[in-house]
Amino acid sequence: MQRKSLGMVALIALPGLFLSLIFAMLLLLAPAKPAAANCGPAVSVVIDGNTKVEGYTQEQLKNAAAIMGAGKAVNLSVKGQMISVMVSLGESGLRVLDHGDGPGPDSRGLFQQRDNGAWGSYADRMDPAASAKNFIKALQAVPGWELLEPTIAGNKVQRNADPYHYQKYWPEAVKLVQELSDGKLSLKGSDCAIPGQSGAGNDYPWKNSPTWMQVGDGAAAASPLGMFYRECVDFALWRVNQQMGSTSAPFKFLNGNFRPDGQGLGSALTWKAGWDAKGWPTGKTPRVGAVVWYAPGAGGADPTYGHVAVVKEVKDDGTYVEEGYNGNPPPDDHNYYTRTVSSNVPSAFLYLPTQEEKK
Known part of the structure; x- marks a missing residue:
């Protein structure tokens, strides 16, 4: 050549x-x-009964808002909020599931958290805000998570078999956080592209x-x-x-x-x-x-x-x-x-x- x-x-x-x-x-x-690796500070959420995002139910939007709110409470960056929503999309479709699956029959909630003591009580895992808080705490404990590809960061918390399982949910997570933020959230010049x-x-x-x-x-x-x-x-x-x-x-x-x-x-x-x-x-x-x-x-x-x-x-x-x-x-x-x-x-x-x- x-x-x-x-x-x-x-x-x-x-x-x-x-x-x-x-x-x-x-x-x-x-x-x-x-x-900056976090693509901006945390954003607040504005949602009511009239909020609509194409392809999502009110239940899903409320759960996404709960996740974003849990992030905002601890000043999680907007990238962290997007990662959290992405993982929930990949685990439960932003629904509070009261059942698990083959690899995790005891998994529950928005993040399919296991009954192993790491994610609180059954009530915590079934509560959108509490389960999101526990996920975010674990995410922030991952060294250098802000510099990781979003799906890799999510995988280091969830430890599922395929580290690229969440990759396809990232664009939708970005869209949801943008749509539910309290102002016009632009990613121009950010590290969330x-x-x-x-x-x-x-x-x-x-x-x-x-x-x-x-x-x-x-x-x-x-x-x-x-x-x-x-x-x-x-x-x-x-x-x-x-x-x-x-x-x-x-x-x-x-x-x-x-x-x-x-x-x-x-x-x-x-x-x-x-x-x-x-x-x-x-x-x-x-x-x-x-x-x-x-x-x-x-x-x-x-x-x-x-x-x-x-x-x-x-x-x-x-x-x-x-x-x-x-x-x-x-x-x-x-x-x-x-x-x-x-x-x-x-x-x-x-x-x-x-x-x-x-x-």
């Missing part, structure tokens, strides 16, 4: 005045604060912008993200912003503010180090929406700078479809491409904070 001189750089050094200009710009950038649902095809906003080689002026070729237009790193950082709910200026994640230590995210070469500095997870398993990282020379990547792309689709045969920019040799460089790649070719996959490698 030829990829020489591809995925080049994020404002690499250029001679003379431009280098001085970039250095001065970097000095003006304050060290970035780590991105849904990875893997970022865009379709070549929706890169600057697909017609000139490259630094075309204009001969690096400053004129820098995108709003602080990378060169139509480089692999600019497209990948666009996808990261997009998946995290930031789709227009001012963008949340920039070359200059991505790392909490104030260093630039840099060329493809330094992206793995950038993820490590930020404390975001990495692994060897492709996940839709994850950044694909090639170390220098890996898989035909540039021997100096490496390459980054984005996982578009994961197949069952051990391959995945990656999408990106500047992944083909001239004259088709600096354009959008897709290709199917064996999962063992890249050096690593860089996950968003709401993703975790499936074990």
